[in-house]
Amino acid sequence: MHLHVFLYPFALRLNETSSNIESYIYGRPSKYKETYFYIWPYPWHRRRIAMKTYHCTCGQITFFENVVCVACTRELGFLPDVLLLSSLEPAENDLFRATEATLANQLYRKCQNYAKESVCNWMIPAGTAPGAIIEPFCASCRLNQTIPDLSRQQNHELWAKMERAKRRLLYSLLSLNLPIANKLDDPQQGLAFAFLEDIEKPGGVVSKVMTGYENGLITLNIIEADDLAREKIRLAMGEPQRTLLGHFRHEIGHYYWDRLIRRTDFLDTFRLLFGNDELDYMPALQSYYASGAPANWRENFISAYSTAHPWEDWAESWAHFIHIQDTLEVASSFGLVGQAIRLDPGSAAFKSDSSGREKTFEEIIQAWADLTIALNSINRCMGLPDAYPFVLSSTIVKKFAFIFEVISAGHSERRANQ
Ligand SMILES: [Zn+2]
Numbered sequence: 500m501h502l503h504v505f506l507y508p509f510a511l512r513l514n515e516t517s518s519n520i521e522s523y524i525y526g527r528p529s530k531y532k533e534t535y536f537y538i539w540p541y542p543w544h545r546r547r548i549a550m551k552t553y554h555c556t557c558g559q560i561t562f563f564e565n566v567v568c569v570a571c572t573r574e575l576g577f578l579p580d581v582l583l584l585s586s587l588e589p590a591e592n593d594l595f596r597a598t599e600a601t602l603a604n605q606l607y608r609k610c611q612n613y614a615k616e617s618v619c620n621w622m623i624p625a626g627t628a629p630g631a632i633i634e635p636f637c638a639s640c641r642l643n644q645t646i647p648d649l650s651r652q653q654n655h656e657l658w659a660k661m662e663r664a665k666r667r668l669l670y671s672l673l674s675l676n677l678p679i680a681n682k683l684d685d686p687q688q689g690l691a692f693a694f695l696e697d698i699e700k701p702g703g704v705v706s707k708v709m710t711g712y713e714n715g716l717i718t719l720n721i722i723e724a725d726d727l728a729r730e731k732i733r734l735a736m737g738e739p740q741r742t743l744l745g746h747f748r749h750e751i752g753h754y755y756w757d758r759l760i761r762r763t764d765f766l767d768t769f770r771l772l773f774g775n776d777e778l779d780y781m782p783a784l785q786s787y788y789a790s791g792a793p794a795n796w797r798e799n800f801i802s803a804y805s806t807a808h809p810w811e812d813w814a815e816s817w818a819h820f821i822h823i824q825d826t827l828e829v830a831s832s833f834g835l836v837g838q839a840i841r842l843d844p845g846s847a848a849f850k851s852d853s854s855g856r857e858k859t860f861e862e863i864i865q866a867w868a869d870l871t872i873a874l875n876s877i878n879r880c881m882g883l884p885d886a887y888p889f890v891l892s893s894t895i896v897k898k899f900a901f902i903f904e905v906i907s908a909g910h911s912e913r914r915a916n917q
């Protein structure tokens with residue numbers, strides 16, 4: 500029973516939806532205009548790095564995606580300002596009190612996509628300033644530029660899967676204290692998401708949506724949320740793994756290349772490790788699709804697609820770095836890593852739980868190798884595909900270490916500016 504709720508946290512909620520709104524563009528003024536950390540306008544010291552398993556006030560273990568405690572039926576909500584999933588007590592004016600003792604009964608409201616659409620479980624700190632603009636969407640949903648046309652059957656469920664993966668992504672970005680501006684506030688450097696679908700036009704011509712990134716806008720074809728369709732694409736492309744979360748982590752890699760590498764001191768080292776980014780992008784991609792990756796690609800690249808262009812290599816490597824960081828964090832919280840390693844919020848370094856000593860990247864990768872060997876073996880016991888079907892060469896690890904360096908350096912700089 501508990502396992503069922505864990506695996507399908509939105510199953511009950513999805514049936515309750517009654518809304519039938521068309522695809523629309525979110526466009527509202529923001530009270531955080533001009534703020535660099537648009538979705539993070541809170542003092543650093545209030546943040547805590549939490550694991551993605553939490554506890555209800557009744558003691559029941561709860562998980563990042565949950566909306567209700569299976570033991571006491573209290574509602575749950577994720578509090579992005581403190582990176583915690585908390586149980587909630589209803590308060591006046593549609594507000595909720597977080598039961599977490601350290602929050603001193605702070606009030607929150609549900610994201611509109613939680614309250615009305617059941618595709619979100621994030622909360623918004625209730626502003627107390629008189630005349631403050633009431634923000635209807637949470638830190639994650641606020642980044643949506645376009646959502647699917649909900650008048651079409653199945654789109655609601657596909658959208659829910661998209662949002663669930665996006666919140667996992669956002670959790671990592673917030674944990675790593677990466678800059679996330681909203682495109683509405685910062686058209687130059689901001690970020691936005693568009694969830695679109697292929698449209699069949701009169702005459703049977705299909706207008707295809709390409710998943711991709713351009714100038715801060717991440718577009719995802721919602722067919723990728725359909726398990727059968729995505730698996731077909733995976734087989735056709737010969738990929739060992741294809742997930743929604745992987746798409747989000749890959750595309751955001753392009754965004755951070757723009758923000759953290761382009762026009763920065765890191766560009767020279769980037770070119771040494773990944774190649775020349777000035778290589779003409781479209782012809783490079785066409786050539787990859789025409790002739791595939793070189794036979795020995797595994798020596799230097801994490802995936803065949805990485806060989807298409809240095810930008811794609813970076814995005815693929817970035818996605819893997821986030822996979823590693825996130826998985827190690829959760830594995831540590833369950834005691835599955837020899838010596839618990841957690842991301843230190845003060846330095847964005849991985850530290851040993853027991854001694855507080857900063858881990859070298861080699862130690863992190865060793866812990867990762869040990870863990871994935873175990874994970875893959877466990878999956879095979881149950882007839883499942885390998886959890887991490889990738890091989891890390893020393894060249895690939897150097898690329899990951901560089902990404903770690905870029906994130907850590909930016910972290911200290913941004914923290915100093917807070
Ligand atoms: Zn409970």
Ligand SMILES: [Zn+2]
Nearest residue numbers: 610619637640
């Ligand atoms: Zn939301």
Ligand SMILES: [Zn+2]
Nearest residue numbers: 749753811814
């Ligand atoms: Zn890409």
